[in-house]
Every structure is written in C-alpha cells, then in structure tokens.
Amino acid sequence: MEKLGVALVGAGFMGRRHLLGYAALRRAGYERIDVAAIVDLDAGTANARADEAEELLGTRPRVYTDLGAMLAMDGNVGAVDIVTDPRTHHTIAVDAIRAGRDVICEKPLALTVRTGAQMVTEAERAGRVLATAENYRRGGSNRLARAVIDSGVLGDLFLFREVRIGGDDGVILSPWRHMKRSGSIGLDMPIHYADIVEYLLGPVELVWGRGFIAEPVRHPADGGEPIAPDGEDSLVAAMTTTSGVDVHLAYIPSGRGIGYGERVLHGRNGSLQIPPDRSDGDIVLHLADGTRRGQEVAAFLGDRFQLDPVTAAVLGPDGTGGKGAPWGDVDAGHLAVELADFADAVLDGRPPEVDGAGGLRALAVVHAAFESGLLGRAVHVDEVLTGAVHAYQDDIDAQFETEVEA
Ligand SMILES: NC(=O)c1ccc[n+]([C@@H]2O[C@H](COP(=O)([O-])OP(=O)(O)OC[C@H]3O[C@@H](n4cnc5c(N)ncnc54)[C@H](O)[C@@H]3O)[C@@H](O)[C@H]2O)c1
Numbered sequence: 001m002e003k004l005g006v007a008l009v010g011a012g013f014m015g016r017r018h019l020l021g022y023a024a025l026r027r028a029g030y031e032r033i034d035v036a037a038i039v040d041l042d043a044g045t046a047n048a049r050a051d052e053a054e055e056l057l058g059t060r061p062r063v064y065t066d067l068g069a070m071l072a073m074d075g076n077v078g079a080v081d082i083v084t085d086p087r088t089h090h091t092i093a094v095d096a097i098r099a100g101r102d103v104i105c106e107k108p109l110a111l112t113v114r115t116g117a118q119m120v121t122e123a124e125r126a127g128r129v130l131a132t133a134e135n136y137r138r139g140g141s142n143r144l145a146r147a148v149i150d151s152g153v154l155g156d157l158f159l160f161r162e163v164r165i166g167g168d169d170g171v172i173l174s175p176w177r178h179m180k181r182s183g184s185i186g187l188d189m190p191i192h193y194a195d196i197v198e199y200l201l202g203p204v205e206l207v208w209g210r211g212f213i214a215e216p217v218r219h220p221a222d223g224g225e226p227i228a229p230d231g232e233d234s235l236v237a238a239m240t241t242t243s244g245v246d247v248h249l250a251y252i253p254s255g256r257g258i259g260y261g262e263r264v265l266h267g268r269n270g271s272l273q274i275p276p277d278r279s280d281g282d283i284v285l286h287l288a289d290g291t292r293r294g295q296e297v298a299a300f301l302g303d304r305f306q307l308d309p310v311t312a313a314v315l316g317p318d319g320t321g322g323k324g325a326p327w328g329d330v331d332a333g334h335l336a337v338e339l340a341d342f343a344d345a346v347l348d349g350r351p352p353e354v355d356g357a358g359g360l361r362a363l364a365v366v367h368a369a370f371e372s373g374l375l376g377r378a379v380h381v382d383e384v385l386t387g388a389v390h391a392y393q394d395d396i397d398a399q400f401e402t403e404v405e406a
Contacts, residue, residue, distance in 0.1 A: 004343045005076040007037035007101075009067060009092055010084030011049035013173060014106060015040070018083050018133075019049060020328065021335025023056035028313035028336070033343045036076045039064045067092060071099035079346055081133075081339070082106060085176050086183035090115035090400070093130065097122045102129040104342040104352070108191045108366075109359030111183050112393040113384055115400055116363050120356040131342045131352035132359025136192045136277040137199045138311065138337040139330075140319025144283050144298055145265070145274045146200055147305040153287060154267030160201060161248045162193045166259025169215045175227050178218055181396055184231025186211045187366055190251045192277070194365035195354070197249070200265070201241045204365045204381050209237025210373025214254035237369040249369075278330045280323045294318075310340045360385070367393060 006022075008015055015038075022035050035053055038061045040046035046063045054060035064070040070077065080096040082089055082105040090110045093103050103123065109132050110116035123130035136142065148154065176182035197204060211232030219226045234254065239247040263274040269288065275281025282294035295318060298305050311319045314333040321330035338354075345352040364384040370392040372379040383389040390397075 001031060002347055003032055003034045004346055005034050005036040005078045006081050006343075007039055007070055007074065007077040007079070008035060008049070008061070008081050008083060009039040010082060010106075011038050011040040011045050012083070012085075015049060015083040016052070017331060018081060018335055018339070019053055019056060020332040021339050022053075024314050024329070024332040024336040025310075025340055026057055028310070030310060030313065030336075030340055032347060033339065034076070035061050037062045037064060037070055037074050039067055039070050041065055067095060071096060071101065078102065079104065079129075079342070083133075085174075086111050086188070087176075087181065087399075090119050093119045094122050097126050097128045097130070100126075100128075102342075102346045104131040104133050104339070105359070106133045107195070107359060108183060108187060108363050109356060110363065111181075111187075112397045112400075113360065113364050113367060113390070114387060114393065114397050116356070116360040117387075120360055123356055129342070129346050129352060130356035131338075131345060132354040132356060132362075133335075133338050133342075134192070134195045134354045134359065134362070135331075135334040135338055136196055137354075138334045139277055140307065140311070140315060141275050141281070141283045142196065142199065142277070143307060143311070143319055144301075144305055145272060147301055148272055148283075148285060148297065149200055149265070151301055151304045153269060153285075154265065154272060155269030157201070157243070157245045157265060157267040159246050159248070159266040160197065161262055161264045162197065163248070163250045163260070163262040164189070164193070165250060165252045165255050165261070167253035168256060169218050169254070171218045171220045171227065172233070172253060175220070178227060178229035178231055178233065180231035181399055182231075184229065184233060185253060186232030186235045186251065187370075189253075190235045190249065190366045190369075191362050193249055193251065194362040195358070196263070197239070197241070197247055198358070198361060198365070201245050201247070202243045203241060203361065204239045204247065204368075205242045206240045206378050206380055207237050207365060207368035208239070208372050208378040209235060209249070209369030211235045211370045212373075214252055232370070235366065235369050237372070239365070278327060278334060280320055280325060280330075311337050
C-alpha cells in the first residue's frame, strides 16, 4: 500500500495530541500514514514525543531539532504536519513546500492574511497540497447539522448564534496565547467558530465587531509571575453570510461564576441546537411537528445523512465517539479524521476538505472583526482578503518583514 511519510513539526501540547490522532487511525485500521520524523527546537520535547510515538505506533520516528536539516536529509518524509505556535507557521510551510513537501498546518493558518496568503500562493505555485488542520467541524453533531441544513427542512435561515462565555484570570494554556504578536486567544479560538460558520452556512460577507482584553492581568497555573496581555482575549461580532444569514458571535473567556455556550440556528420552519464540539450532547431539531434529538434527527434524515468511513471507524456510527466516551479519545478521533483526509488528498490527488484558502478565509473573518473595531465600521471579508484593510495586522506583520522572500 502506498504510504505518506509525515514529519510532525512542533511536539508540544497539540503535537502530542496529533500523535494520539495518528494512533487512533492506526487502531481503526487506517494505514496510509507513516510518522517518519519529529522536529522540535527543543530536543527533550522531540525525544519524549518520539518515545511516545514508538509506544503508540510501533516504530520510533527520527528526531530533528532543525527543520532545514530534516527537509534536506529525510527522503522518507513526503509531508509536514505543522503544529508549532502560529507565529512560525508561514515560514515553516513555505520552507517545506519549497523543499517539495505537502503540508497540513494547525489553525490559525497564519497570524496575518498577508503571511497566510504567502502560504496559499506558494502551495499553488508548487502544485502542493496545503491543508488547514481544523478539527471542530469533523464531529458527528456538526456533520449532522450540516445535513439538516442541506436537507432544507429548516426553511429559509435567518439567524445563527455562536456564544462562548466564561472563565477567569488564569493564563489560558500558554503565555504566547495572550500576546498579539504570537497569536492571542481572541484570534486562536474564534478561528474555530469562523470555520464552523462557513462550514454550515457558506462564506461570511460582512463583519461588524471588535476585539478586547477582558482580563488585563492573567496568572499562570504554577503560581509564577502574572502577565499583562497585549493581545485580545475576547471577540464579539455581528456578521452576515452571502447566503443572507445573520450571525452573532461572542467569545469571552472571562466572567466569574458563569460559563455557557450556545450554537443555535433559526429558520422559518424550525430551529436547530448543536451541542458543544467534542461533547456527547445531543443535537436537537425543533420543527412544527415536534422535537427530535440525537439519533432521532439522523433517522428523520435517512439517506440524507451519511458519515464517511474513516469518521465512522474512529468515532463510531454517529461520529460522536458515543455517550460517555473519554474526551481524549473523542479529541483524537477528530484529529484522526483531519489527518486521514489530508493523507488521502495527497495520495489520491484531490483537494483536502479544508485547504489553505479555507483556513485563510476563517482568519480573514476573525481579522475583519478586529479591523472593524479599529475602523469603527463594518468590514467586508473581501477587503481583508485582498489586503485593502490591514491596519490591525500591521504590527504583527512588522515582525515578519524580511522572513519570506517572494
Ligand atoms: N485544533 C485545536 O483544537 C488546537 C488546540 C491547541 C492548539 N492548537 C494549535 O496548535 C498549534 C501549537 O499549539 P501548542 O499548544 O502545541 O503550542 P506549544 O507552545 O505547546 O508547542 C509548540 C511547539 O513547537 C515548537 N516549535 C516552535 N517553533 C519551532 C520551529 N521553528 N521548529 C520546530 N519546532 C518549533 C516548540 O518548541 C514547542 O514544543 C497552534 O497553532 C495552536 O493554535 C490547536
């Protein structure tokens, strides 16, 4: 069987989870990927992950601390899985593509539209696959929601609400997630929701919103020195899709004592409640003739809802992982689906489900909200994608001035 040799570049918090995704694929009998190499600037981290990979996958990937050395020496690596912090995504991707490799890159595709567009252009020029690792949409409830929408049973759609509020003043995972120039959490998380909106409803056209810092001081979990974030932790926006649906988006990881989330779609004939990503909650469909939950919704749709075989193999027949499944297994299943889609795209010569342009669109939607806050007006996503509007991103881009030669 033809296999794709992959180098995992970035073996930190999420790099480890990607390994668990590869292991989930292996357990499900999917054997088209060989994790051939692991690259991390930190040798200890890279070696720890290689040990873990050996346990999970049966063979120990070669370890590198230098991307250039791996690209120059490792002929078994046909593709690169970028799981580094986002400031580095575009340079790693461009180097890998120029060295003849296909690329899957964690979200956000890049920190700015300018650098993300460089990745897309480079991949197009070289005829390489560039995929965005966007995991949330891959779960059964989002797939079922999309099938409900495609079936038309909700009638004309008018409002979608995506709200995530709740948290405290703790550092969220890592200090870099609180600094604008390294990719703050106010960009990092809403990217997922922008992708969900476009997956379910099609392109976002117009955005009116702003980003802000809800928690001006954040405390690390280890009791170390507090940090003063200069990157937004929060974003609120009102958007319109080209299909004419209004979208309310709020992501605010603050607000003591309360935490809630909502993903709801309203149409003239009914409403759809979609449970949290990677949860075992039920999707709920409200129509004039009554309310259907979970598998009743799938049964109602019949042939109009079909899961692909890889998703069914790693996440079970309904694509959710099943009631009470450990969160880690469900998370690994979602990552497995995106990684298999990438490998199939490379080996079968077809585009991945979320390509570079798709990742760039999600980035542009979120930046449109930040740019809107700065300009004090609604911003067209196309203005951000074409580079006509960029003021918010300028000081992020300034640090990259000389990095990528055209
Ligand atoms: N999809 C999701 O659910 C999800 C969840 C968490 C993180 N992420 C994304 O994954 C990416 C990584 O996040 P993380 O939490 O693992 O970060 P992290 O800081 O834990 O790990 C990043 C790793 O990359 C390594 N690294 C940095 N620059 C490098 C380079 N040039 N070459 C090789 N290694 C390099 C670092 O040494 C570190 O080990 C980010 O883009 C983040 O947004 C996605």
